Amino acid sequence: MNRSYSQKVIYQIYPKSFCDSNGDGIGDFQGIISKLDYLATLGIDCIWLNACFESPQRDNGYDVSDYYKIDPDFGTMDDFELLCIEAKTRGIDIMLDMVFNHTSTEHEWFQKAINGDKDYQNYYLFLPPNKDGSAPSNWHSKFGGSAWEFVPDLNLYYLHLFDVTQADLNWNQTSVRQEMANIVNFWQQKGVNGFRFDVINLISKPETFENDDIGDGRRFYTDGPKVSEYLRELNLNSFGKNPNALTVGEMSSTTLEKCVQYANSSQDQLSMVFNFHHLKVDYANNNKWILADLDFKLLKSILFEWQLGMQHANAWMALFWCNHDQPRVVSRFGNDKEYRKQSAKMLATTLHLMRGTPYIYQGEEIGMGNAYFDDISYYRDVESLNYFDILKQQGRSESDILAVLGARSRDNARTPIVWDNSLFSGFSTQQPWIDIPNEAKFINVEANLQDKDSIFYHYQTLIKLRKTYPVIAEGAIKPLMFEHDSIFAYQRDWTQGQKTQTLIVLNNFFSTEITVDLNELLTQLIDFSSWKIITNNYPDLSVNDQSNTLLLQPYQSVALLKTTD
Incomplete structure (x- = not known):
């Protein structure tokens, strides 16, 4: 396999909430520049910046009014160009968020x-x-x-x-498609090598707009007939000319079949794709605004279906738990009360050792959780504010709605990075544009860097492992213990010439101890002494040689490697 990005790890920055350098309560490019050494220490390869073009900020920058200008909230074009230069000196690329399905009405x-x-x-x-x-x-x-x-x-x-x-833009117009290519080329000339395309599978609308009697219309406008054609044309006219370009498409309500098509290495469309099916496994009746417990079996089924399907077609995935549109994973699928450190590390291990390119969302590497705002006045997200009114009109109580927003709101991901436990958490010298979570006093970057057993250093280790062992970056994947009620396990295999690497990853997703029978897991594990533990989120691993079992503690996660020459 020749994927230049298989060893890379991408770090997502929501500029508005990363670091404020000028005391206006809004993060900016100079603030990001001041933290580049921190990101270099973490070990990431590329920074994905959320939408930072000129915008009235009705939807936090995803309503672009000028694709050729930097929004003044974040600084100047000179600041952006300096960010590209300073990042490059640290071996870090820049990825921009291209919002090409629609523009602001102020455009x-x-x-x-x-x-x-x-x-x-x-x-x-x-x-x-x-x-x-x-x-x-x-x-x-x-x-x-x-x-x-x-x-x-x-x-x-x-x-x-x-x-x-x-x-919404009309991509059927040749002039619109040429405008998009011109925009990409403009930013490539600034030194940008990465492009994330927002809801890109919505750009091909149907010829007729018919009523949807069973849904909200998405079945008529999602993955339209010309998406691949438009992507190939954009590739040909812009980023396809750049051998270092890395592109990822955000896919809304998509299918595996379509993503195989978009991200197949032979199709000249995208390097990789995001999909969100695994982040709907705690929706009741597939409704974001009705809370339900994690359906663990469904989570495993979806993740493995996509892992195996993309692998079979030689297509590539972006791996992620969190982003600017999703609640914090340690609060969602982990345990941010009794087992924050253990569950955050377990979730990181589960994701980073799978097949694909991992994305870390700012603050994820220190275990930041949901904001749990208890009053609607704290919220800034247009979707959250809209649905507060919609759910009230449906007869739901304010306390119920606030509980839903506390679990689901996009603002859970958009609160400022907590750098230390000072008044405004080292983010700013003034009150930020959105409030800082109460947990900031003990969940912050400074505390993580001082604790050698912190979540930060676990992420740092996972990034190093991806660059060290080909089995992680390039190996095949297959599920293990698929029917187990608590364990997410898989095997990775890699061969080159006479050398082979086999990786076994075991993750306990719950707060109860689990005994694993190694004979049932894999016969090769009978000789446990031939396997090397390359990561473990607990100080030790309890192994019973006589019964050939191991005990996984609450949220314990362990990866075992066997190498032959």
């Missing part, structure tokens, strides 16, 4: 469109009303309400799959 293109410019109206999806004046279809916005907004002066509706201020 010059949209403003020209609503002022009557027919050419720019074709940049978007403007449609006339139905005969009764209603919207072209009954589709719902992902942020709630109709996906169509009426413009009286034009007697037309425009499509917005997200916020009403985020108008």
Whole structure:
């Protein structure tokens, strides 16, 4: 296999919440520059910056008003160029977030469109009303309400799959696709080698907009017929010319079949893809706003289905638990009360030793948890604020809604990084744009760096292991103990010439002790002395040689390696 990114680990920065250098309560590029040595110590290879282009910030930057300008909240173009240079000196690449499905309604293109410019109206999806004046279809916005907004002066509706201020682009227009390629090329000239494409599988809309009588419309606009064609064209005209380019597509409500198509190494579309199916296993009836316990069997089933399916097709995955749109994993699938350190390490091991490229979301490496805000006034996320009102209209109590937001809100991931236990946690000298979680006094970077058994150093070890052992970066994967109620286990295998490496990874996902029968796990493990423990989130591993069993403590995670020459 020749994947230049198989050994890499990507670190996601939400610039607004990473580090504030000028005391305005908002993170910025100079703040990121000041923390590059910290990231180099962690060992990451690339920084993915969330949307940082000029924006009215209705959706925290995912409503772009100018793709060629840096939002002044984060600094200047000079600051950005310095960030690229300083990162490069530390062996770190920069990845930008390209929001190409839609623009802000404040974008010059949209403003020209609503002022009557027919050419720019074709940049978007403007449609006339139905005969009764209603919207072209009954589709719902992902942020709630109709996906169509009426413009009286034009007697037309425009499509917005997200916020009403985020108008969907019309990728059927050659001029729109060329604009996108021009934007990518502009940032490559600035030294950017990585591109993450926001909800990129939504760009190919259907020719007709029919009503959805059984859903919200996504089955008609997701993974449209020309997504691959558009990606190949973008590749040909922009990042495909850069041998060092790394691209990842965020896939909304997608399928394995489609992601195999987008991320197959022979298709010239994307380096890798994100999918979110494994992050819906605690949704009741597939509804984000109804809480349920983790369905562990379903989590295993989904992760292994994707691991094996992508492997079979020689396609590549982005591995992640957390990002700016997801709650913190240690609060979600771990235990942020009694076993924060152990469960955070276990979740990290589970992910980082699988097949694919791991992504670390800022603060994940120190065990940051959900904010658990207890009043709606603390929230800033447009989706959370919208659904607070929607759920109230549905008759749910405020206490119930706040409990749901405490578990589900995107703001759980967007609170500032806690660098130390000072007044504003070392993030800023002023009150931040969003409040800092109460846990900051004891869960912070400074405390992690001082504790040699911290979550930070466990992540550092996992990153080193990926660069040390080919079996982690390149090996095949197969599930182990698939039917077990508590253990997530798998095997990785790698061969080159006469040399082989076999890796066994055992993860206890729960707070009870589990005894593992090694004879049932794998016959080769009978001679336990021939295996090397390369990571363990507990000081020791309890092995009974007579019964050939081992005991996994609550949330214990261990990886065993066997090498032959």
